Amino acid sequence: MDIDELLSRYPRDVDLKPDGKVTIRVMDRSDRDAVLAFARSLPEEDLLFLRTDLTEESVVDEWFDAIDNGLTTSLIAYEGDATAGYATVHRTKARWTRRVGEIRVNVGPEYRSRGLGRNLTAQIFDIANALGLMKLMANMTADQIGAQAAFRRLGFTPEAMLGDFVEDRDGRPRDLVMMTYDMDGLSSQAGEPLRGL
Ligand SMILES: CC(C)(COP(=O)(O)OP(=O)(O)OC[C@H]1O[C@@H](n2cnc3c(N)ncnc32)[C@H](O)[C@@H]1OP(=O)(O)O)[C@@H](O)C(=O)NCCC(=O)NCCS
Incomplete structure (x- = not known):
């Protein structure tokens, strides 16, 4: 499906387990303050996998x-005024890596294990597919065991371990795990079929 047509289907509501509902929107500048407040509310552990602070x-x-400028496409989930999480896919301009996208998914601690990460990932997969991406990469620190388990469940496999790649605020070095997903199977392998798609 064409990317503009896909993005025009937002906002959309998604049910959480065991109950609750969030609204997922395509992120734009009106979400800036919410993103900043959300990031500042997260434990440092959940930000170390990002290349920037x-x-x-x-x-x-x-x-x-x-x-x-079109290099990043992001979705944000709200429950009322509260930010529940986001998912984003980032591309680079270089011709030789233009089919590789980096995805980042971050779900607020109180919204975890309720299906939101899977749902956001499935939707960002559909966007990545519409953008023509062939391979997705996700980074996390080696001690983010839960996130690695979640990404394995989503179909990602570990592809590289970069020793002492990240330093936390106390100056302690951490290894970075790079997990990847080849897009042949598309979103149906990653997420449950989404209602309304
Ligand atoms: C990784 C993350 C996005 C998962 O989000 P979530 O909303 O908790 O995930 P879901 O509830 O949709 O679970 C997705 C799958 O992972 C599994 N899973 C989730 N958390 C898990 C954990 N701690 N241990 C093992 N499996 C886990 C779930 O069982 C589910 O699989 P299933 O549907 O086949 O049962 C979330 O933990 C997070 O934001 N972590 C911090 C940021 C981060 O490290 N992001 C990764 C780098 S991109």
């Missing part, structure tokens, strides 16, 4: 610049 305003502004 999302608690800084300038970094969030760069994210929205990337959305505006």
Whole structure:
């Protein structure tokens, strides 16, 4: 499906387990303050896999610049006014890596294990597919065992371990795990079929 047609289907509601509902929207600049507040509310552990420090305003502004110039497409989930999580796919301009996308998914601690991560990932897969991406990559620190388990369940496999690649705020080095997903199977392998798609 054409990317514009796919994005025109938002916003859409998604049910959470065991109950509750969030609304997923295509992220735009009106979400800036919500993204910043969400990032600042997360434990540091959940931000270390990012290449940049999302608690800084300038970094969030760069994210929205990337959305505006088409290199990043992001979804954000709200329950009322509360931010429940986001998923994003980022591409690079270089011709030789233009089919590779980096995805980042972050679900607020109180919304985890309720199916939101799977749902957001399935939707970002559909977007990645519409963008013509062939391979997706997701990074996390080696001690984010839960996130690695979740991404395995979503069909990703570990492809590289980068020793001492990340340093936390106390100066402690952490290894980074790079997990990848080849897009042949498309979203049906990653997520449950989504209602309304
Ligand atoms: C990784 C993350 C996005 C998962 O989100 P979530 O909403 O909790 O995930 P879901 O509830 O949709 O679960 C997805 C699958 O992973 C499994 N899973 C989730 N958390 C798990 C855990 N801690 N241990 C083992 N499996 C887990 C679920 O059972 C589910 O599989 P199933 O549907 O086949 O049963 C979330 O934990 C998170 O935001 N972590 C911090 C940020 C991060 O590290 N992101 C990864 C880098 S991109």
